[in-house]
Amino acid sequence: MEKRMNASIISIGDELLIGQVVNTNAAWLAQQLNLIGIYVNRIIIIPDKMEDILYTLKNISGKCQLAIITGGMGPTKDDITKYSLCEFLNTKLVFSEPVFENIKTIFSKRNIPVSDTNRKQAEVPEVCEIIMNDFGTAPGLWFTKSDTVFVALPGVPFEMEGIVSNRLIPKLTSYFKPPYIIHKTIHIQGIPESHLSDMLEEWERGVKESGLSLAYLPQPGIVKLRISGVADDLQKMQTLINSKITSLQSIVPDDIFGYDNDTLESVVGELLKQKGRTLAAAESCTGGKIATMLTSVPGSSQYFIGSVVAYSNDVKINTLSVNPYNINKYGAVSQQVVEEMAKGILRFFNSDYAVATSGIAGPDGGTPEKPVGTVWIAVASADKLHSKKFIFGNLRDVNITRASVTALNMLRKLISDLKPD
Amino acid sequence: MEKRMNASIISIGDELLIGQVVNTNAAWLAQQLNLIGIYVNRIIIIPDKMEDILYTLKNISGKCQLAIITGGMGPTKDDITKYSLCEFLNTKLVFSEPVFENIKTIFSKRNIPVSDTNRKQAEVPEVCEIIMNDFGTAPGLWFTKSDTVFVALPGVPFEMEGIVSNRLIPKLTSYFKPPYIIHKTIHIQGIPESHLSDMLEEWERGVKESGLSLAYLPQPGIVKLRISGVADDLQKMQTLINSKITSLQSIVPDDIFGYDNDTLESVVGELLKQKGRTLAAAESCTGGKIATMLTSVPGSSQYFIGSVVAYSNDVKINTLSVNPYNINKYGAVSQQVVEEMAKGILRFFNSDYAVATSGIAGPDGGTPEKPVGTVWIAVASADKLHSKKFIFGNLRDVNITRASVTALNMLRKLISDLKPD
Numbered sequence: 001m002e003k004r005m006n007a008s009i010i011s012i013g014d015e016l017l018i019g020q021v022v023n024t025n026a027a028w029l030a031q032q033l034n035l036i037g038i039y040v041n042r043i044i045i046i047p048d049k050m051e052d053i054l055y056t057l058k059n060i061s062g063k064c065q066l067a068i069i070t071g072g073m074g075p076t077k078d079d080i081t082k083y084s085l086c087e088f089l090n091t092k093l094v095f096s097e098p099v100f101e102n103i104k105t106i107f108s109k110r111n112i113p114v115s116d117t118n119r120k121q122a123e124v125p126e127v128c129e130i131i132m133n134d135f136g137t138a139p140g141l142w143f144t145k146s147d148t149v150f151v152a153l154p155g156v157p158f159e160m161e162g163i164v165s166n167r168l169i170p171k172l173t174s175y176f177k178p179p180y181i182i183h184k185t186i187h188i189q190g191i192p193e194s195h196l197s198d199m200l201e202e203w204e205r206g207v208k209e210s211g212l213s214l215a216y217l218p219q220p221g222i223v224k225l226r227i228s229g230v231a232d233d234l235q236k237m238q239t240l241i242n243s244k245i246t247s248l249q250s251i252v253p254d255d256i257f258g259y260d261n262d263t264l265e266s267v268v269g270e271l272l273k274q275k276g277r278t279l280a281a282a283e284s285c286t287g288g289k290i291a292t293m294l295t296s297v298p299g300s301s302q303y304f305i306g307s308v309v310a311y312s313n314d315v316k317i318n319t320l321s322v323n324p325y326n327i328n329k330y331g332a333v334s335q336q337v338v339e340e341m342a343k344g345i346l347r348f349f350n351s352d353y354a355v356a357t358s359g360i361a362g363p364d365g366g367t368p369e370k371p372v373g374t375v376w377i378a379v380a381s382a383d384k385l386h387s388k389k390f391i392f393g394n395l396r397d398v399n400i401t402r403a404s405v406t407a408l409n410m411l412r413k414l415i416s417d418l419k420p421d
Numbered sequence: 422m423e424k425r426m427n428a429s430i431i432s433i434g435d436e437l438l439i440g441q442v443v444n445t446n447a448a449w450l451a452q453q454l455n456l457i458g459i460y461v462n463r464i465i466i467i468p469d470k471m472e473d474i475l476y477t478l479k480n481i482s483g484k485c486q487l488a489i490i491t492g493g494m495g496p497t498k499d500d501i502t503k504y505s506l507c508e509f510l511n512t513k514l515v516f517s518e519p520v521f522e523n524i525k526t527i528f529s530k531r532n533i534p535v536s537d538t539n540r541k542q543a544e545v546p547e548v549c550e551i552i553m554n555d556f557g558t559a560p561g562l563w564f565t566k567s568d569t570v571f572v573a574l575p576g577v578p579f580e581m582e583g584i585v586s587n588r589l590i591p592k593l594t595s596y597f598k599p600p601y602i603i604h605k606t607i608h609i610q611g612i613p614e615s616h617l618s619d620m621l622e623e624w625e626r627g628v629k630e631s632g633l634s635l636a637y638l639p640q641p642g643i644v645k646l647r648i649s650g651v652a653d654d655l656q657k658m659q660t661l662i663n664s665k666i667t668s669l670q671s672i673v674p675d676d677i678f679g680y681d682n683d684t685l686e687s688v689v690g691e692l693l694k695q696k697g698r699t700l701a702a703a704e705s706c707t708g709g710k711i712a713t714m715l716t717s718v719p720g721s722s723q724y725f726i727g728s729v730v731a732y733s734n735d736v737k738i739n740t741l742s743v744n745p746y747n748i749n750k751y752g753a754v755s756q757q758v759v760e761e762m763a764k765g766i767l768r769f770f771n772s773d774y775a776v777a778t779s780g781i782a783g784p785d786g787g788t789p790e791k792p793v794g795t796v797w798i799a800v801a802s803a804d805k806l807h808s809k810k811f812i813f814g815n816l817r818d819v820n821i822t823r824a825s826v827t828a829l830n831m832l833r834k835l836i837s838d839l840k841p842d
Contacts, residue, residue: 017461019452031440040438045464075615076637117615287716288709291730295708307730309712315727
């Protein structure tokens with residue numbers, strides 16, 4: 001376990017040093033490297049200044065096996081990483097035909113002419129190997145100095161992530177041949193982290209006694225458990241981890257909604273596809289988030305008919321056929337209204353399943369009886385209707401997310417014929 | 422410009438190096454320091470290991486005026502910052518009566534007895550000055566070495582933030598008497614970074630010749646420009662920056678949509694509120710994202726009536742009154758259909774303004790004629806209708822985001838009576 005590979009991440013960008021942008025790139029990169037058995041033991045943020053870049057590169061080289069640099073690779077004048085690399089490597093920029101072809105392809109797709117500035121992006125330090133960028137114009141660069149492999153990547157998150165997932169991870173794996181690290185992530189909705197931790201105390205002890213490590217990864221409404229093991233014998237490790245998952249399933253049988261890259265929206269989508277059924281949504285407080293999550297899945301048009309974001313009472317009444325008497329008597333955030341919304345959207349879009357939300361996301365609109373964070377959720381099919389009240393917290397965006405994932409999990413249980421909460 | 426104060430932030434914690442926790446502490450701290458004219462020129466994340474902590478402290482001391490350390494100050498076994506400081510300062514831990522009093526007060530409020538572990542938290546390195554923690558048991562520590570002021574703080578965000586706001590900022594201001602730093606960010610939609618950079622070449626030169634610095638901060642569909650300046654005379658600097666913004670406005674008059682904390686959804690919301698008008702959306706390829714963005718703004722129920730996520734053609738025909746003949750002849754992703762969607766939702770929700778999207782977000786569904794990334798967007802009011810075709814890229818989530826911000830900017834222009842693109 002201790003002969004693990006060490007890596008450094010160097011994030012370049014003034015915006016990170018004034019706190020305008022949080023360094024999510026480094027956290028994401030560290031996760032990806034960990035998954036292939038490379039441990040990050042230093043993350044450094046420095047400004048877009050050649051002096052600082054050179055000082056850091058010199059200081060790092062020879063001290064770790066891998067150093068990944070992000071940022072400052074764009075076409076503008078404050079992007080000086082490429083020039084700093086030339087200085088560091090005592091080399092010069094040369095024009096790369098393949099990179100220029102990539103730039104031309106991207107621009108022709110967008111129907112934009114290629115400017116001189118874009119042409120300059122095809123210049124790369126002579127001694128660097130190019131890692132193509134399928135999502136933007138700035139390529140990744142790979143070189144070795146004092147036994148440290150350096151990789152420079154653009155800082156735009158989706159470009160960086162695209163290059164890393166598609167190109168860099170396979171390249172690193174074949175280059176370094178790190179030991180197998182197996183991770184298995186189990187996703188649980190609806191049980192708070194501290195409760196789950198109490199429920200799993202004994203199971204957790206067993207996991208650790210087997211030489212596996214365990215991490216709780218909480219996010220709004222969801223807790224992910226990640227089991228990790230380092231192995232020479234892949235088969236044996238897989239069997240061990242599977243046995244731990246089987247025992248976990250017996251403790252929280254209905255609350256595990258997926259594994260690894262599953263999401264609630266992908267799991268609900270799979271269930272609907274398998275059963276050949278359709279879904280519609282009526283969203284008040286979630287404001288379109290449930291539809292956004294469902295439609296983030298490629299191919300969701302097969303089962304997702306659509307959603308009505310019913311922000312005003314008029315829409316609830318006219319489109320979803322909610323009884324105005326119930327809105328007056330019980331309020332828009334009530335069991336009566338949310339159930340009528342679910343039944344209304346089921347009829348309106350003629351779908352097999354429906355989900356509806358109505359709540360007070362905040363920061364305004366709370367009352368002593370219905371504080372900010374109060375959310376009613378209903379799920380329905382032709383012959384079933386189930387609704388439940390939740391009281392989340394004070395933060396608008398967290399409330400919207402928690403309501404959306406909770407609604408999708410209620411849907412999952414309804415479609416799977418599991419008992420509702 | 423160069424005589425500004427330099428600070429380093431050292432974040433200690435294994436959880437930051439495996440990407441389990443994003444380093445929001447450092448971003449927050451950097452913002453706070455910037456506001457009082459202290460510039461952070463290095464942020465370093467290191468593990469909970471004495472060897473790494475000592476190496477970093479030695480490396481930093483004498484190289485900056487201020488170094489702030491966060492993390493590893495708690496009561497558990499992996500919290501070793503205090504012991505590392507003793508080693509670094511060649512000193513020993515001594516019991517602090519005021520810190521112990523603070524611990525006792527906190528525990529008595531929570532009705533918990535004080536344990537031996539808690540008593541140990543009252544031990545501090547002998548040469549350190551104590552900065553009291555009003556929100557937890559671990560105090561802040563202040564000491565000087567090789568002309569660098571070091572401050573060690575607990576890593577729990579609300580404790581760290583509490584100590585910094587209440588105690589550290591006033592102490593730093595009176596100790597260092599730093600100059601002012603002013604930042605102003607300008608948000609632009611619809612001009613790619615490289616084109617913008619070409620358009621602004623001369624303006625950019627002028628900004629830098631005035632002693633200001635400039636950064637491009639791109640994100641999908643949006644470029645943010647940040648101007649920064651260090652000043653002894655706040656008024657004069659503000660005037661200088663304003664004059665640069667005025668000249669920028671004359672170069673890209675219609676494309677700047679906001680400043681600093683503005684977002685497209687907040688700007689569109691403000692315009693609607695000012696004019697007392699309402700808005701509705703009909704979303705196909707954006708799948709609810711426009712509604713999600715609009716409803717992320719508190720108080721959006723004042724002007725946002727709702728949205729129909731029209732993922733199926735049936736919904737386009739039955740709810741939005743799109744002519745099925747046009748869907749057959751031109752396809753769902755076409756000018757005819759997106760314009761009918763916009764007019765349809767305007768009537769259906771009886772709103773003053775409407776926006777509609779129809780496109781191929783990918784990864785499937787593209788054709789040679791209409792590749793993945795093709796998106797039609799329409800905006801409408803009672804007497805105006807404007808639509809435009811865009812070809813974005815290959816990534817589903819980026820296409821959805823770019824289509825959504827572009828649609829909101831077309832709406833902004835329509836509501837502001839600016840000429841459409």
